[in-house]
Amino acid sequence: MRSGVLLVKVGRLVSRYIFQSLALLAALSFFVPVSLSARQIQVDGKPYVDLATVGKGFGMQPYWLKGYKTYRLRSQWTTIDVGKNGRTLYINRLPVALGFPTVESKGQLFIATADYKHALQPILTPQAFKDRPGCRRIVIDAGHGGKDSGARNDAYGLLEKDLTLDVARRLKVLLKRSGFEVVMTRDSDVYLPLAQRPKMANRAKADLFVSLHFNAAGSASASGFESYALTPQYQASSKYPRPTAKDAVRCKGNDYDPWNALITYHVERALVQGLGGPDRGMKRARWSVLKNLECPGVLTELGFVSHAETAKGLRSSAVRQKLAQSLYEGIVAYRKRLQRTQ
Numbered sequence: 001m002r003s004g005v006l007l008v009k010v011g012r013l014v015s016r017y018i019f020q021s022l023a024l025l026a027a028l029s030f031f032v033p034v035s036l037s038a039r040q041i042q043v044d045g046k047p048y049v050d051l052a053t054v055g056k057g058f059g060m061q062p063y064w065l066k067g068y069k070t071y072r073l074r075s076q077w078t079t080i081d082v083g084k085n086g087r088t089l090y091i092n093r094l095p096v097a098l099g100f101p102t103v104e105s106k107g108q109l110f111i112a113t114a115d116y117k118h119a120l121q122p123i124l125t126p127q128a129f130k131d132r133p134g135c136r137r138i139v140i141d142a143g144h145g146g147k148d149s150g151a152r153n154d155a156y157g158l159l160e161k162d163l164t165l166d167v168a169r170r171l172k173v174l175l176k177r178s179g180f181e182v183v184m185t186r187d188s189d190v191y192l193p194l195a196q197r198p199k200m201a202n203r204a205k206a207d208l209f210v211s212l213h214f215n216a217a218g219s220a221s222a223s224g225f226e227s228y229a230l231t232p233q234y235q236a237s238s239k240y241p242r243p244t245a246k247d248a249v250r251c252k253g254n255d256y257d258p259w260n261a262l263i264t265y266h267v268e269r270a271l272v273q274g275l276g277g278p279d280r281g282m283k284r285a286r287w288s289v290l291k292n293l294e295c296p297g298v299l300t301e302l303g304f305v306s307h308a309e310t311a312k313g314l315r316s317s318a319v320r321q322k323l324a325q326s327l328y329e330g331i332v333a334y335r336k337r338l339q340r341t342q
């Protein structure tokens with residue numbers, strides 16, 4: 001009897017404990033939206049949120065790495081590393097350019113709310129945004145053309161305009177084969193003014209605009225991929241240290257900020273996964289082909305023709321096919337992410 005009573009009591013205690021835990025969990029999940037629960041501070045008049053709360057909102061474990069220089073958010077699938085006072089964070093090691101430097105305060109690391117909204121949230125939980133676009137009609141924009149050769153490497157006989165067109169055609173084949181509609185801004189060696197390119201995408205009612213380019217640098221050692229999303233309003237592009245008055249401009253393309261970030265992340269990731277690094281990451285710029293788009297867009301730099309080894313590789317059609325294949329995989333990964341509801 002006594003043990004029976006005890007068992008009942010223990011049972012009650014356990015169920016009360018479970019009930020309280022559930023209530024606490026429910027309360028926590030209710031308060032997960034960062035705007036409600038995150039600790040906020042103001043830095044230079046801009047709101048910042050603490051990464052520990054942001055991480056919990058994504059179901060990620062937050063902690064400092066040894067040495068207190070890098071803050072990590074971690075889940076089963078994703079690791080995000082953020083340094084102090086830096087403008088880059090790493091999502092599964094892919095460098096993502098931020099608009100504003102992170103800030104440490106009282107042992108906590110804070111990220112600008114704008115960066116949470118424009119980088120972390122669209123990449124990690126795109127389903128949080130309304131009005132998800134389709135992903136059926138893709139406009140491929142082969143950079144340069146005609147009298148505009150773009151970057152060149154005479155030693156290897158490479159012109160950027162030829163490389164972009166070659167990869168664009170390969171990508172077109174891959175996309176069409178799996179049911180995408182494809183529109184090319186150019187399909188021959190013609191000159192096409194920059195303003196014409198987004199106009200063609202808008203006229204075609206494109207779901208996505210992908211602009212292909214190759215880099216050249218004064219330094220022969222520069223190499224790797226980098227992909228650009230349109231810079232959000234009030235934010236400096238990646239190559240500038242801080243915003244100025246002209247960054248208050250809002251472009252048409254900014255209506256698609258979450259999707260610009262998502263496609264850029266997936267294109268960059270697929271390129272590095274397919275062909276290796278160095279991964280120069282996801283960056284921000286107000287390229288004129290991106291500014292006036294009425295759909296999501298990305299401008300990707302598919303390697304440095306000024307880098308001898310890259311240039312040698314680009315002479316091989318197998319490498320150019322691999323570039324197209326990786327771009328294709330990036331677009332498919334983006335579409336898959338758009339279609340996911342959870």
Ligand SMILES: [Zn+2]
Nearest residue numbers: 143150213214
């Ligand atoms: Zn170019």
